[in-house]
Amino acid sequence: MDTWQHTTVLLNEAVTALLTKPDATYVDATFGRGGHSRLLLSKLGPQGRLIAFDKDPDAVAEAARIADARFSIRHEGFRSLGELPHGSVAGVLMDLGVSSPQIDNPSRGFSFRNEGPLDMRMDPTRGQSAAQFLATAPVEQMAEVIRDYGEERFAFQVAKAIDARRQERGPLATTTELAELVARAVKTREPGQDPATRTFQALRIFVNAELEELQEALDASLTILQPGGRLVAIAFHSLEDRIVKQFIAKHSREVVDRRAPFAPPKAMKLRALERVKPSAQEVAANPRARSAIMRVAERTDA
Incomplete structure (x- = not known):
């Protein structure tokens, strides 16, 4: 078990936004220390499934402690989302960035506050x-x-x-x-x-090629989400949030083919639902939450 603790940001808000059908299949694309996964499992029905991804061996070891037949973890980055069957999941959750245990463990080399090897790999x-x-x-x-x-x-x-x-x-x-x-x-x-x-x-x-992997994972989410399925992404800095915001905006409008102006436009693939920031109480309790922005979109029937 980790010595370093992690407080999951926007825990209830993210799971509430994600979960629309208790007996469907969901993806936690960035397991971390499993805060979102554990709450999601507590709300899933008996036929529900949760597939998690994480590159970090420590996160995979933490996931192994979850004894639930409805849960599985893949030791891969979330750019591998596209390997799941098309239209097979009702929700994809992405909690982006670095987790507190990664920052706080000097041996990982993420933090300038404690001496450690200059590593920084997830x-x-x-x-x-x-x-x-x-x-x-x-x-x-x-x-x-x-x-x-x-x-x-x-x-x-x-x-x-x-x-x-x-x-x-x-x-x-x-x-x-x-x-x-x-x-x-x-x-x-x-x-x-x-x-x-x-x-x-x-x-x-x-x-960690984080921004490239995020773009690939967002693209993959469009193929694996069912109509009505939710995409929930929590970003902690402007570069990530900009990619998520632009991705949702791009797929939330009809596209007209300029080469065939009289052809019907291609229907939008996403519907933007909400943008959520942590409450003042959450930020006071967990200062690392202060920069978080959660965006929620829904897969359309297109």
Whole structure:
């Protein structure tokens, strides 16, 4: 069991928005520590099914503690949603970003607050770590990643500092080394925010290809949702929320083929239902909830 605790954000709101038919099949696309999954299972009927996905081996180990025949977990990222049968599920839940146990466990390398290896992979068994990327990436590529995924104004200065450091003393190896370097390179900081916040966010998103995977998962959700099925997505920063918002908007309008202007327009595939933010009480109890935005859409008959 995890030493690090996780408080699920918008728990009741998400499950209420998602669950329309108790005996249908649902997907928790980002199991995390299972807060949404456990509540959903408590409300499912005897014929209901819940399929969960997660890249993180710790999350898969946590899921193994759920002794319920209606539940299964796949050790895969949610870009694999498209492997499920078309039109087979009544709801897809995506709780995006990084979980508290991942942030709080220094060995995972997500946090600038505690010293740990500079890793940041959701699945430490696959892919390139943040340290490996920073050891060899050209300055221009590092700056592009930090600017585009972290929205960091001083991205080029940070990249130059990383390059100077690796030439002088070798590559960065720990989270604190990177955090201290960024603090020196970022000349002004936002009130209440550590200067390393944006750089760490950028590297995490890049290493895990989070935005690309989100786009693939959203596209896949359209194929696996039944008519009337719900898409519920909770985002914690503007880059993710923008992708979700634009995806729902794109598929919530009829499309006219300009090459055949007199042909009937293609019907919309989604209907936007609501946008929900955490209550003041939830934010007071769990400050990490403050930036969350939940968007809900429904699959149309098209």
